[in-house]
Amino acid sequence: MPEEYLNDNLYDWIRDQTGLYDYDLLQMSDVATYMNIAHYHGMELQLPVSEEHNKWAKVSSDQFTYEWLAASEEIWQLAMQKMLRLLHESVDIVFNKGDPLKTEVVRQNLYAENSEYFSGEFPYFWLMLGHQETLFPLTNALGEDRAAKLPFSGAYFFEFFTYGEDDFVSTRLRDDKGKVHEIDIDCDERRTIMGQGIACSADSFQRFIEQRLFLADSVSCYIDYDPVGVTYADPKEYAERLLSEIGIEDDYDFTVLHAAGAAVGALVGSVAAYAACKASAK
Known part of the structure; x- marks a missing residue:
């Protein structure tokens, strides 16, 4: 620089x-x-x-x-590709009855040696916790304003739920002072649901993540670096x-x-x- x-x-x-x-x-x-x-x-x-x-x-x-x-988007490949892939796999498991054992990231993270989870079990939610440099690429991938830099630590909470007959994913950020921020992801199908706030339909959330994964996969730092x-x-x-x-x-x-x-x-x-x-x- x-x-x-x-x-x-x-x-x-x-x-x-x-x-x-x-x-x-x-x-x-x-x-x-x-x-x-x-x-x-x-x-x-x-x-x-x-x-x-x-x-x-x-x-x-x-x-x-x-x-x-x-x-640029290259940093997604270095820091956040697995988090994006985990979210993509989670939609399939939660809503489409996908097999956790046939995934890439979920399988490696949940069923590793000394894991608390047995093969095939799946947690109720994912909490993505980290410092600003760790979470910043994910913030960028979710479409948040780059100028609104995170506090020094924080946690993303992705909630998968069903409302009526439709499946949704809502996203929130809890900063290190306890303040909760609702994240309005720019998916193509989103609704404001009483008690849940802004949420993407499960399909549109997965498409959104797929687009970000495509960008992350477009540069392979494992090869180029x-x-x-x-x-x-x-x-x-x-x-x-x-x-x-x-x-x-x-x-x-x-x-x-x-x-x-x-x-x-x-x-x-x-x-x-x-x-x-x-x-x-x-």
Whole structure:
């Protein structure tokens, strides 16, 4: 990503405060993301961070995520193809009496070793939970506004139900502050049902997912992306080093910090894979 697209004043300030003048742009963007996460969760940094700096940290973090993760549909292949396929398979199982054992993603996820489910059993609902970088491609695939970036974690709830003689799927997002957002998917057959809100017919939901799967399948990063020579940072080591270098106190809630570290670790891996895929796809 060209440096002119980022807020140089923020990164210059971070370099001045930390003395880390050899940081590259990717690492500096991670520092901005950590600042944003700390501010969002009410934590404090040893750095003298003002409200103005927090504002710029959020803007820079958003810019970085948008530029890398929301640039095109290729990231769906890397991060969300299995979630889309799981939703597609679920419609067949719930409404069309499909066999879970004959699926690709459901079978691998439900009936793996030490699973709580016996062969052929199926759960009542799917809860897709993750951090912003993990869920952002799914948000994009569902047609949500890219500018409305998710909170730092959230969960999608897909409910499959029958109303009268027709089958439907409704979608909601619960953010990490407990607020529930109704997701109006742009399927070709949807209704507003009392007690359920906006819902797609099961068939139109499946067609919608099929269209997204087609886009995801149009670029195969398993083929285009050559991982030889690429080394990924260990998320835990990376998070611990970054926490130390930006001066977060040791007595803060490390459950939150480790969750934040996982988000940044996922971002680093996704960005590296995405960049390699984009370069090879050209």
